Amino acid sequence: MIGILVVTHGELSQYLLETAAMFVSDITLTRAVTFPAGQGSEDLEAAVRQAVAGMAPNDGILILVDLPGGTPAKMAASLLQDNDKLEVVTGVNIPMLAEALMYRDNMSLSELAAQAVLSGTEGILDVKKMLQLHKKEV
Incomplete structure (x- = not known):
């Protein structure tokens, strides 16, 4: 089983995992690392490294972060050099996380990372435009 680590600014990662548990019952080998305001990047790096070391699944770890270029993304990306059993995907949202949990x-x-990108982007819709298209089809 692939482990899933969610790392975000604030407590979003914790809330995303709690919400995903409403859709997917098996959230074993998952962790949330928070990055509260005022915390230093060194503390975040230590927390991410500790979470990765504590999970140690045979099939690797998918790290989902919030913003590309943000401190959580940079910390996660820095681990890629040392560990070939890691993948990092930015833009974490509920569709991405739920499907990653379902398919892992x-x-x-690498397939799961690609699926996470696909699920995350397909989960973003302009509802008004979607309804207008549906009206035209009917």
Whole structure:
């Protein structure tokens, strides 16, 4: 099973995992690392390294972060050099996380990272435009 680590600014990572648990019952091998205001990047790096070391699944770890270029993304990316069993995807949202949890037993780590990107982007819709298209089709 692939481990999933969610790292975000504030407590979003914790809330995302709690919410995903409403859709996917098995959230074993998951962790949330928060980055509260005022915390230093060294503290975040230590927390991310500790979470990765504490999970140690055989199939690798998918790290989902919030903002590309943000401190959580930079910390996660810095681990890629030392560990080939890690993948990092930015822009974490509920569709991305829920589908990653659902598919992690049936995909390789690189396939799961690609699926996370797909699920995350497909989960973003302009509802008004979608309804207007549906009206035109009917």
